[in-house]
Amino acid sequence: MTTLTTRESAEDQAVGAKKTGGFTAAAANYIDERTSISGAVKELGRKIFPDHWSFLLGEVALYSFVIILLSGSFLTFFFQASMAEVIYDGSYAPLKGIPMSAAMSSTMDISFDIRGGLLMRQVHHWAALLFVASIGLHMLRIYFTGAFRKPRELNWVIGFVLFILAMAEGFTGYSLPDDLLSGNGLRIIDGLIKGIPVAGTWVSFLLFGGEFPGTDIVGRLYSLHILLLPAIIVALIAMHLLFVVVHKHTQYPAAGHTNQNVVGYPVLPVYAAKAGGFFFIVFGVVMLIASFFTINPIWNYGPYDPSPVSAGTQPDWYIGFADGAMRLIPTGWEFVWLNHTYSLNIFLVLVVVGLFIVTVMIYPFIEGWITGDKREHHVLDRPRNAPTRTAIGAAGVTFYASLWAAASSDIMATHFHLTMEGVIHTLQATTLLGPFVAFFIAKRVCLALQKKDREIVLHGYESGRIVRLPGGEFVEVHQPVDEYERWKLVSYSDFKPLMLRPNAQGKIGASEKIRAGLSRWFFEDRITPVTQTELNHAHGDHPAEITDK
Amino acid sequence: MTTIKSPRARRTRKTGRRHPLASVALIAIGLLFTGGAYVAFSSSTAVATTDASSQQTIAEGEKLFAANCATCHGLSAQGSSEGPSLIGVGAASVDFQVGTGRMPMQMQGPQAQKKPVQFTTEQTAALAAYVASLAPGPAVPAAELLDAAGNAATGAELFRINCAMCHNVAGAGGALTEGKFAPAIENVSAQHIYEAMITGPQNMPVFNDMNITPEDKRDIITYLKYVEDNPSPGGLALGSLGPVAEGLFIWIFGLGAIVALTVWITAKSN
Numbered sequence: 146m147t148t149l150t151t152r153e154s155a156e157d158q159a160v161g162a163k164k165t166g167g168f169t170a171a172a173a174n175y176i177d178e179r180t181s182i183s184g185a186v187k188e189l190g191r192k193i194f195p196d197h198w199s200f201l202l203g204e205v206a207l208y209s210f211v212i213i214l215l216s217g218s219f220l221t222f223f224f225q226a227s228m229a230e231v232i233y234d235g236s237y238a239p240l241k242g243i244p245m246s247a248a249m250s251s252t253m254d255i256s257f258d259i260r261g262g263l264l265m266r267q268v269h270h271w272a273a274l275l276f277v278a279s280i281g282l283h284m285l286r287i288y289f290t291g292a293f294r295k296p297r298e299l300n301w302v303i304g305f306v307l308f309i310l311a312m313a314e315g316f317t318g319y320s321l322p323d324d325l326l327s328g329n330g331l332r333i334i335d336g337l338i339k340g341i342p343v344a345g346t347w348v349s350f351l352l353f354g355g356e357f358p359g360t361d362i363v364g365r366l367y368s369l370h371i372l373l374l375p376a377i378i379v380a381l382i383a384m385h386l387l388f389v390v391v392h393k394h395t396q397y398p399a400a401g402h403t404n405q406n407v408v409g410y411p412v413l414p415v416y417a418a419k420a421g422g423f424f425f426i427v428f429g430v431v432m433l434i435a436s437f438f439t440i441n442p443i444w445n446y447g448p449y450d451p452s453p454v455s456a457g458t459q460p461d462w463y464i465g466f467a468d469g470a471m472r473l474i475p476t477g478w479e480f481v482w483l484n485h486t487y488s489l490n491i492f493l494v495l496v497v498v499g500l501f502i503v504t505v506m507i508y509p510f511i512e513g514w515i516t517g518d519k520r521e522h523h524v525l526d527r528p529r530n531a532p533t534r535t536a537i538g539a540a541g542v543t544f545y546a547s548l549w550a551a552a553s554s555d556i557m558a559t560h561f562h563l564t565m566e567g568v569i570h571t572l573q574a575t576t577l578l579g580p581f582v583a584f585f586i587a588k589r590v591c592l593a594l595q596k597k598d599r600e601i602v603l604h605g606y607e608s609g610r611i612v613r614l615p616g617g618e619f620v621e622v623h624q625p626v627d628e629y630e631r632w633k634l635v636s637y638s639d640f641k642p643l644m645l646r647p648n649a650q651g652k653i654g655a656s657e658k659i660r661a662g663l664s665r666w667f668f669e670d671r672i673t674p675v676t677q678t679e680l681n682h683a684h685g686d687h688p689a690e691i692t693d694k
Numbered sequence: 695m696t697t698i699k700s701p702r703a704r705r706t707r708k709t710g711r712r713h714p715l716a717s718v719a720l721i722a723i724g725l726l727f728t729g730g731a732y733v734a735f736s737s738s739t740a741v742a743t744t745d746a747s748s749q750q751t752i753a754e755g756e757k758l759f760a761a762n763c764a765t766c767h768g769l770s771a772q773g774s775s776e777g778p779s780l781i782g783v784g785a786a787s788v789d790f791q792v793g794t795g796r797m798p799m800q801m802q803g804p805q806a807q808k809k810p811v812q813f814t815t816e817q818t819a820a821l822a823a824y825v826a827s828l829a830p831g832p833a834v835p836a837a838e839l840l841d842a843a844g845n846a847a848t849g850a851e852l853f854r855i856n857c858a859m860c861h862n863v864a865g866a867g868g869a870l871t872e873g874k875f876a877p878a879i880e881n882v883s884a885q886h887i888y889e890a891m892i893t894g895p896q897n898m899p900v901f902n903d904m905n906i907t908p909e910d911k912r913d914i915i916t917y918l919k920y921v922e923d924n925p926s927p928g929g930l931a932l933g934s935l936g937p938v939a940e941g942l943f944i945w946i947f948g949l950g951a952i953v954a955l956t957v958w959i960t961a962k963s964n
Contacts, residue, residue, distance in 0.1 A: 440940050461937050
């Protein structure tokens with residue numbers, strides 16, 4: 146297509162020899178005359194993006210996804226999504242002559258007998274791990290800077306759904322080779338499903354086409370993995386990016402940064418060049434990792450067989466928190482009622498993990514309701530300036546991290562010479578108590594940092610220089626903070642707890658009471674930003690401002 | 695059926711017994727059994743007997759035992775509250791425990807840890823000979839079972855089914871309860887692997903010859919040696935620990951490198 150276009154435009158240029166601007170101009174003109182794209186280029190090309198490293202994390206996720214699509218397409222050329230039994234006869238000696246599914250056998254062939262196959266498999270898998278990890282870090286950035294506030298609440302939800310879909314993509318992909326590790330993983334999923342009261346067994350039979358493992362599941366997961374899930378992800382990514390364009394990018398508080406402007410570089414040429422180059426950097430990093438480090442060595446795991454389970458069997462990192470939650474549940478939480486077994490030890494995990502996920506997804510609406518803040522926010526919060534939100538985030542991270550760590554309880558036990566029971570009991574404690582401790586510490590640290598900022602704005606930095614005044618008094622010279630820095634330190638919005646007010650009927654509803662209570666909890670402890678009056682006052686009575694000349 | 699057949703059978707047996715060559719055959723069979731039993735007996739303890747046969751070696755082993763082991767295992771290896779009885783554990787058990795440095799034990803703990811070997815090969819053999827002389831037990835395996843030239847594919851399958859739940863599919867080791875663990879089987883000699891299977895040291899179950907035949911044990915050793923000798927085709931194996939190591943790697947080094955690069959890209963130019 147493109148070669149055709151350029152040749153035609155070259156001919157075009159040859160005929161109209163008078164044209165100036167050279168080949169690029171002619172080609173651009175040719176395309177514009179036929180597509181009227183210049184309007185879009187003008188609009189998008191002048192779009193301003195602020196420059197900060199943390200704004201590139203979402204881009205990392207996008208680029209990882211592109212790498213996954215490219216390497217995944219390569220893998221589909223050779224992978225057979227079938228559970229038909231074959232006898233392996235490839236190059237890897239310790240599996241020769243062993244019966245296995247066509248899926249496993251074709252994955253072995255990709256790894257050992259197809260040129261570049263193992264590299265592409267490793268690129269695909271490493272990029273998948275990076276994809277979910279970068280989404281996670283991107284989400285943490287969005288959360289702790291308050292970038293999910295109006296008007297971006299819906300985009301938070303889209304992004305979070307993308308995170309869930311990325312995990313689903315990861316898990317379906319992990320299960321496709323039909324090796325021992327992935328089979329064990331599927332068995333856990335099967336157990337989770339069967340743990341759902343009443344419906345569980347039916348759902349499991351529906352999913353696996355009969356009793357686990359059956360001969361259908363790989364084919365079904367394959368359809369999800371390469372068709373349905375990627376299609377939804379691509380559509381949601383498009384929406385996600387469209388929203389970024391519509392909302393404009395947020396920016397950190399700094400001198401000259403307001404809710405009405407965006408300070409940064411235009412897309413063309415600076416940002417496009419940077420972002421385009423960054424794609425190749427990410428690709429390069431993934432390629433390097435895939436070249437030097439093994440991932441998912443299915444040749445070690447061997448074909449799936451329901452009887453063996455290897456020590457150290459874990460899911461990929463992003464499913465780890467669910468696996469860890471299962472390990473932390475105390476034993477014996479199941480009971481029999483009306484001749485049916487109810488496995489609370491499994492069902493409770495589903496409920497808790499589900500609640501956690503839903504809470505994170507709707508968090509922007511919860512916070513919006515509590516604060517009653519209906520304003521648009523394009524300038525980010527520094528995490529310390531929203532102490533309660535930061536503390537909630539810290540509590541959530543602690544909870545997730547405890548569950549996550551529990552998935553590696555056995556590895557921690559062997560590598561740090563601990564007992565399994567000790568590791569599990571410690572993590573049970575950190576899962577339940579850790580969030581409260583983290584909340585308290587994070588909130589106090591935020592408030593302390595705010596106090597420090599306030600102190601700096603009012604009195605500047607201690608310079609360590611002692612000056613003797615004419616009257617004989619000794620004072621330490623304080624270096625006043627410069628205007629740019631001061632802007633950053635004082636420009637944040639101050640919230641007061643909501644006042645309980647009766648509605649039109651003169652009543653105070655229960656939900657209003659809850660809301661006021663939560664609002665008090667949110668904003669009770671706060672450090673107000675320095676006002677101009679305070680600033681003038683501070684400078685007025687500050688003898689050190691004279692400094693020594 | 696049987697009533698018709700039996701007189702004929704009796705007749706053939708009678709003629710057989712009265713045959714002139716019957717006594718010759720009987721002597722030949724008798725000799726064959728005696729010799730065969732002798733050969734079987736001597737070959738099964740071939741390695742041990744080279745030293746064990748000599749009373750001198752056993753005596754030397756007894757002295758070593760009294761000096762180094764008797765505190766816990768008792769003066770005549772009958773065991774005490776500190777250590778189990780060693781009567782009947784066989785030479786293989788002594789060779790494994792002492793040969794890998796696990797015995798003499800450094801301290802009481804969840805299980806004896808591997809450490810630098812405390813005795814020379816001769817001393818270990820003498821100790822083994824002494825313990826083997828107390829009562830019959832598993833002998834040190836013959837060299838032809840340790841050549842790692844069996845079928846790696848069969849060995850890998852047997853390993854996955856019988857061993858991987860504790861030792862991990864790649865032999866990287868794994869956790870057990872109460873601080874005990876299944877050690878990594880990397881750089882463990884074929885002889886020690888074999889001895890571990892037949893004696894079941896520490897928390898390991900015994901895989902006797904009825905359970906896993908000597909030939910199968912040889913296959914398992916073949917697989918383990920294959921994994922040890924052939925580096926991972928995908929590059930560095932990250933300890934063969936599976937997804938935990940991979941996840942830590944991508945978060946610390948993968949995402950770490952990426953974040954460093956984003957900082958570099960967005961850094962203000964001088």
